[in-house]
Amino acid sequence: MKIHEYQARDLLQSYGIPVPPGRAIESVDDAAAAYKEVTERGGTMLAVVKAQVHAGGRGKAGFVRLVQSAQDAADAARFMLSNRMKSPQTPPEGLEVKRLLVAAGVEIADRSGAALRSGGRAAGPETGATKEEFYLAITTDRRTRRNVLIASREGGVEIEQVAHDRPEAILKEPLHPLLGLQPHQARRVAFALGFTGKQVFQAAQVMLNLARLYVEKDCTLAEINPLVLTAGATGGAVVAIDAKFNFDDNGLVRHPELEAMADPNEENPAEARAKRFGLSYIALDGNIGCLVNGAGLAMATMDIIKLHGGEPANFLDVGGSASEEAVTEAFSIILSDSRVKGIMVNIFGGIMKCDIIAQGIVNAAAKIGFRVPLVVRLEGTNVEAGRRLLESARSTLPTLQAATDLGDAAKKVCDAVAAG
């Protein structure tokens, strides 16, 4: 699960990580007041108005604007709330923006030799970055089975590019699996990033708090980009300007406060509908609908359809505990995609029983009806009962073909769709 930037700011603050003053608004009328409030609290004329959508590419699309007056703020808000945001990461028709963040601008300290001397463990060569902007993130490294703190002196930019071009500019510090990040580790990273004086301890505290947040809230990604050192009247503070969080869906059950942050507008409607029934569904571009149990077998089913010259229309894992209703719903989701010209059902029952799937097929035939070729391959738990059910309902399933094995099923569905 992901959350919006304004929610991420609240989360950071609740863990004692400083962020610039900010306010979320939903209407143009609130823009001017929000501007006045955050700029007064921030002691600046400068503010930033940002669209609250999960998709990236906001800046280039004009949905992040620096403003210097209440009027500017209102204009920016009007633009963002009345236009759809389009970027390479959004659907072609763009996204409707329903909420904005208005945050006080921050003057970032210049990166100069005087202000910052490189520590003994400097993060690589000087790179020409002119502002004190840093990258800070925690994620889980499955290879070492540890949570890892990732830091760089080159914040505010495409960090993936930095990692690719100059891996030495990226610092990694593993969190102890039972004890978490230790203060000496955080200090070591802070020194290596070039912090000096009291800012070493401020930066280290941000890292320690972020690490605690990461573990306690079951994150899979906690990213601050950039973390900055401020200049000007309120200078010398270490502040998080933007943050991004992903959470482990499996952990949400113990964090109702996070679950409440989920934005239904950000979910693909078909995927959200599937999720309500315990199904895992991802829409793809092809025309052969797939219904499979188990993620590995579902991927393998997509692979074999491609090998036979077909194109899968979706990934759909019904899981192990789906009910008849869920299976019927799964067919209704697959058939709601008008591009689907054939369906391949591939079930190897273990925890899932073949007769449940068969009953779901029979119910779907009664409820929706199958007009496209339906190739069914059943094996495993209760397979005989499943086959009997389908056989006895044959008259309601005119397009049904039974397959003897995986290869046979893929061939039959691809042939049927090709024959169109």
Place this chain on the structure above:
Amino acid sequence: MAILIDKSTKVICQGITGAFGAQHTRGCFLYGTDLVGGVTPGKGGQKFEIDAGSSVPIFDTVERAVRETGATATMIFVPPVLAADAVLEAMDAGINVICCITEGVPVQDMIKVRAVLDAMGRSALRADSEMSARSADLPVLIGPNCPGVITPGAKTGGGERSGDPYTSASRGGGGCKIGIMPGYIHTHVSQSRLGRAVGIVSRSGTLTYEAVWQTSRLGLGQSTCVGIGGDPVRGLNHIDCLRLFDADPETHGILMIGEIGGSDEIEAAEFVKKHVKKPVAAFIAGRTAPPGRRMGHAGAIIGGADDTADAKIKALRASGVTVAMSPADMGTAMVKALG
């Protein structure tokens, strides 16, 4: 011999009174597993009915269950947020083979559990000054989010009633199934047409069944099949199973099923090249899965370039592994590798 478990392994189920726990306790018992009891806190002293002819005792704690039954293996069916504690309880009680079927365990829980397991392993290795695999009395975790582990026995019965299990030691068979896999798809080497047995290790549940079924239909038996689970942090991985299979005299070849994501199969490929003497075949699922759904920038930095299906296939081939390109050819790839 097989690996990890055999017909003499005594098994309990943690979460025996839940819907899935009950269903699969019954399934394992009817297969012929020496299933000796179960644990549900608060229901100790009650009986769990397999059918009219048989029942097993329920205990409040794993410790009590081990003391009274001599169990050395467990299968865990408790809810996801309770799974870490269930694994730790089993370790605490001295269980050797801990099979966690539960799906949806939070990753942060598994990081802690795995750290505790690793710490036990390291201290024991230091004490024994052994360089090789885990010593026999160290706990092995399989899963979570896995189908379990099975050492098939020769079919000697119907497997419908407690008095007539699928495989029975007293009738000349005897195997051990710990988990949710359908038993009938497996073949004991004594009943296989080719008279050879392969070990199967897989990250995916149902794809494992597919592989088992194909090898059975092609005339092979299976020594042991291990579903290691698809979660990012888990117990046994491919390498552990490759090592065990390679050392097992009853295993003639190894079939490894992997998928996209993570670097396990790359490490397994290196391990095969350096250490494995037996023929190995493999399939990697997800060659056509669209990229995406990745975990932001930090995930990409950590992930590296090794986690695609093509990178894994290439590494496996370079190590002399016979790789099936179609999931329908996993069995034939194994037969081909056996020569």
